[in-house]
Amino acid sequence: MEKRKAVVSVIGKDQVGIIANVTNVLAEYKLNVLDISQTIVEEYFTMIMIIDVKEAHDLDAIRKVLQETGENLGVQISLQLEEVFQSMHRI
């Protein structure tokens, strides 16, 4: 079956523990990380993870927990379904 994927992005000031905190949340909800990368976009630390959300039934709840995690770390975390990236960058 086709994987349903989502993109988790973290933008903010680089610091210790960002990846650990985010992956902890994902592990709690049994979400597999398919790919991970980090870079600097316009002076901001940017981490992007692609995760498998085929089994995730309540994305809203996960999004909320991630946002709270982000607030604690002082970074912005968002979770978006991958289709939006597909449609913008692939014909």
Add this chain to the structure above:
Amino acid sequence: MNIAFNEITETIRMVQMENLDIRTVTIGISLRDCADSDIEKLKENVYNKITTYAKDLTTVAEQVEKEYGVPIINKRISITPVSEILGNATVAEAVEVAKSLDQAAKDLGVDFIGGYSALTHKGVTKGDQTLIDSLPEALSVTERVCGSVSVATTRTGINMDVVKQMGHVISDAAERTKDQNGIACAKLVVFSNPVEDNPFMAGAFHGTGEGEAVLNVGVSGPGVVLSALKRYPEADLGEVSEVIKNTVFKITRAGELVGRQVAERIGVPFGILDLSLAPTNALNDSVARILEEIGLERVGTHGTIAALALMNDAVKKGGAMASSYVGGLSGAFIPVSEDEGMIEGVMEGSLSLSKLEAMTCVCSVGLDMIALTGDASPATLSGIIADEAAIGMINKKTTAVRVIPVPGKEEGEMIEFGGLLGRAPVMGVNPYSSEGFVNRGGRIPAPLQALIN
């Protein structure tokens, strides 16, 4: 195919730093089956139909917005031009219908409902006349109802009898809401060549060629286009066009995805994507700033029209590649009060009313959200409408007039409309009268479609 990380970061940057958004998802609803000779029954039918079809619009749009991480700014409703269902209703009864529409919008949490409208470019029916007569009161006693009147098309010419009336309607509407700087006029559009599937307010209505219900989407993103151009300060104008095209392509694709999702979930067919670049008051989310980035010191100076024509055409080309169903107005909007660059242009004297008029020859959608001095007479307003209608008629395009003659205000004063409608510097009008011309009445014949130079 897997998405590259730089593509993901590009999308994230567009949304989080450059104001990429879906400007509006607008559900169009036909009210033709709501007509009834009993006005109470008619009002009930209208209210029930709107609140049934659009009941999930806001919640669904918010859900889709969250899932894809692309903001949807406005959720709106357009309806069959109300004049078509008024029948023998009186002016007072028509105002009651407007109140029902206002209530429906309020109860649904929708900020504007468009379609308190009449199509009178060739002639005026009983219902049309009732609606026009009711406009000043209807727009003053309601908050969320938007109205429009079509006074001209390329195929019919300009109905100057209605143009004359609209000067008085605008004056009256301004006077009735003088405590709020004539805000009623901000909800009234006078059209030449209106389109039936426009999702943008205040000129949205659900045309007669449309079905029971449809979902139209207005995409936008002047901020994204501006940022893209900033990365190419040395590009020649052909390359500038290319950069705009590429950017708009991506914006449009995001819009189509989001629009189709919303349409599917509320169970109505997807209609069209409107490609208009519509500014907001957010810093840099400005059409004027794009023109300045192309190389004009200040919007309104010589070269503005050429730059605007280039931009508008590039937007359409990029968008048309991205979506099969492009419609609505699809052109750049230049509302003065909603564009911080335009406001600055007016304040610094580089942008005049005449230049704004000239700009409407090459882009959508007319004189939009312009505050005029309170002493602009009804005949002057009619003259402004007639000029703009002629530009639309001859150029086979939509043009419109949405001006606010602010009672008691002088040229140069700054007017706050609040919220999305923004603020505007008051502009002066030509002191000479148009009265004789406007009072002649009649219909300006449709133009030749050949010999078009």
